[in-house]
Amino acid sequence: MSEMNFLSGYKPDQVLFSVSEVASILGVSEQGVYKWIYAHKLPALRLGSQTLRVTRDALVNFAVEAFPSV
Numbered sequence: 001m002s003e004m005n006f007l008s009g010y011k012p013d014q015v016l017f018s019v020s021e022v023a024s025i026l027g028v029s030e031q032g033v034y035k036w037i038y039a040h041k042l043p044a045l046r047l048g049s050q051t052l053r054v055t056r057d058a059l060v061n062f063a064v065e066a067f068p069s070v
């Protein structure tokens with residue numbers, strides 16, 4: 001699970017989004033976002049035992065692939 005290692009690949013100047021923020025941005029449920037993360041379709045950083053964050057770059061790359069017509 002390299003995508004969810006504690007701060008793996010994090011750069012200090014990156015913008016991080018919570019699962020609820022990602023859900024709001026994409027217009028989907030939080031459960032849907034969690035499914036994408038755990039299916040390794042949406043890379044996320046694990047910040048502690050119960051906190052996940054998605055970088056802006058990961059979100060943009062995912063959105064371009066998942067929603068090509070938008």
